[in-house]
Amino acid sequence: MTRRGDATLSSQRATGTVTRIRGDVVDVRFPGAVPRIQDMLHAGALRLEVASLLNQDTVRCIALAPVRGLGLGGEVTASGAPIEVPVGEAVLGRMLNLFGEPIDGGPALQTGQRRPIHRPPPPLEERVVRGAVLETGIKALDLLSPIERGGKTGLFGGAGVGKTVLINELIHNTVSHHHGVSLFCGIGERSREAEELYREMAEAGVRDQTVMLFGQMNEAPGVRFLVGKAALTMAEYFRDELRQDVLLLMDNVFRFVQAGAEVSGLLGRMPSRVGYQPTLATELASLQERITSTRNGAITSVQAVYVPADDFTDPAAVHIFSHLSASVVLSRKRASEGLYPAVDPLASSSVMLTPAVVGQRHYDIARAVRRTLAEYEELRDIIAMLGMEELSAADRAVVARARRLERFLTQPFHAAESFSATPGHRVSIEQTLAGCEAILDRSHFDDSEMDYYMIGALPLVRSAA
Ligand SMILES: Nc1ncnc2c1ncn2[C@@H]1O[C@H](COP(=O)(O)OP(=O)(O)OP(=O)(O)O)[C@@H](O)[C@H]1O
Numbered sequence: 001m002t003r004r005g006d007a008t009l010s011s012q013r014a015t016g017t018v019t020r021i022r023g024d025v026v027d028v029r030f031p032g033a034v035p036r037i038q039d040m041l042h043a044g045a046l047r048l049e050v051a052s053l054l055n056q057d058t059v060r061c062i063a064l065a066p067v068r069g070l071g072l073g074g075e076v077t078a079s080g081a082p083i084e085v086p087v088g089e090a091v092l093g094r095m096l097n098l099f100g101e102p103i104d105g106g107p108a109l110q111t112g113q114r115r116p117i118h119r120p121p122p123p124l125e126e127r128v129v130r131g132a133v134l135e136t137g138i139k140a141l142d143l144l145s146p147i148e149r150g151g152k153t154g155l156f157g158g159a160g161v162g163k164t165v166l167i168n169e170l171i172h173n174t175v176s177h178h179h180g181v182s183l184f185c186g187i188g189e190r191s192r193e194a195e196e197l198y199r200e201m202a203e204a205g206v207r208d209q210t211v212m213l214f215g216q217m218n219e220a221p222g223v224r225f226l227v228g229k230a231a232l233t234m235a236e237y238f239r240d241e242l243r244q245d246v247l248l249l250m251d252n253v254f255r256f257v258q259a260g261a262e263v264s265g266l267l268g269r270m271p272s273r274v275g276y277q278p279t280l281a282t283e284l285a286s287l288q289e290r291i292t293s294t295r296n297g298a299i300t301s302v303q304a305v306y307v308p309a310d311d312f313t314d315p316a317a318v319h320i321f322s323h324l325s326a327s328v329v330l331s332r333k334r335a336s337e338g339l340y341p342a343v344d345p346l347a348s349s350s351v352m353l354t355p356a357v358v359g360q361r362h363y364d365i366a367r368a369v370r371r372t373l374a375e376y377e378e379l380r381d382i383i384a385m386l387g388m389e390e391l392s393a394a395d396r397a398v399v400a401r402a403r404r405l406e407r408f409l410t411q412p413f414h415a416a417e418s419f420s421a422t423p424g425h426r427v428s429i430e431q432t433l434a435g436c437e438a439i440l441d442r443s444h445f446d447d448s449e450m451d452y453y454m455i456g457a458l459p460l461v462r463s464a465a
Pocket residue numbers: 157158159160161162163164165166306340341413416419420
């Protein structure tokens with residue numbers, strides 16, 4: 001993005017003084033030229049971003065770190081530019097903060113290339129849709145909610161239903177098979193998870209192709225609000241300048257919306273529905289619209305989405321949902337039954353699940369699996385009240401198939417080895433389809449349902465291969 005000429009730049013490097021501090025909001029008076037919206041300011045080591053212009057000489061800013069030590073009358077200098085982050089190969093293998101500074105204890109980055117984090121999305125005519133599927137090796141996802149290469153996938157779920165484990169498994173299964181770079185952006189989650197992930201990436205030998213960016217829950221709302229944009233700026237550079245495919249993983253996009261609400265509240269704006277910021281839709285679009293594929297390269301993104309109080313009608317969840325091409329819904333009921341990954345087969349969906357993209361066989365099997373599980377869902381009440389004996393033979397066969405399908409769609413994860421003690425299994429789409437087909441084709445089973453629980457491919461299918 002072209003921003004401004006050098007002449008204006010120098011005139012913008014003005015000095016101002018702090019006139020008011022309220023929470024993370026700081027007002028600064030500039031006697032000369034006032035900085036522009038989204039410019040970065042320095043008050044010693046503290047950095048601020050201009051959020052609004054109060055009048056001709058005063059700007060209202062959001063602090064990007066705790067305001068400890070800042071006082072009224074303190075000196076503030078304008079940087080003359082928005083926040084800029086380093087881009088290019090130098091960031092690979094590193095763990096960085098919002099400003100692109102290393103937080104992995106390593107040396108400073110050696111790169112001259114920097115880009116402002118606020119950029120418009122590519123024009124419509126440059127965007128492309130590829131219509132290809134990214135194989136994840138996770139049965140429930142590949143079968144029912146295939147991930148679009150170059151598209152956006154959301155993993156929705158309430159607290160503790162397995163979003164982070166699932167996204168870690170996706171990293172495990174796709175990063176090493178992905179030709180291109182992977183970018184992980186941690187927004188507003190626990191720092192402990194970040195540290196574990198960093199170690200796992202090194203163990204898996206994929207760290208050199210990966211960048212990790214964090215603005216975690218202990219950081220200022222402004223940081224959590226902006227870190228996603230910093231990650232995207234790096235992703236865009238890989239896509240546009242280095243023409244590489246990028247896998248962008250975000251945990252958790254809800255925290256971006258939440259940070260936006262906090263910032264909005266700090267600035268004194270009136271909240272809108274359910275306490276969210278009135279600008280929820282535009283803020284989210286300013287992030288999501290940049291996650292797109294162009295002729296230069298694809299950005300495939302997988303985003304974990306926390307659903308507050310398991311309420312899928314929550315405005316944040318609804319708005320995020322509208323940007324996605326595939327949504328994987330994790331259900332508490334399944335998690336409580338130990339059916340991990342707790343993917344809800346009836347609520348999860350993907351625009352990729354059409355005969356034209358995945359093929360007629362895959363499409364038919366997925367439909368048959370859904371239909372069987374939906375029929376079982378309807379029979380559950382009857383079973384609860386009257387018992388299995390009252391069901392017709394045909395209904396009993398549906399139940400037998402459905403319960404085996406449910407268990408077959410569970411899977412031991414590499415990312416869960418530490419607490420499940422079962423080695424992880426990657427399963428090809430072909431094995432998943434063959435397994436489901438084998439179950440759907442039968443109406444009588446003499447094996448136990450548990451034979452299908454937490455396995456990879458079906459043994460029959462495995463030996464046939
Ligand atoms: N695939 C799995 N296999 C076995 N256990 C799992 C699996 N997924 C999740 N769990 C169990 O659920 C717990 C919570 O998972 P996770 O941390 O991924 O949830 P989350 O949805 O990210 O939660 P939060 O919203 O708190 O971040 C795990 O610690 C683990 O005990």
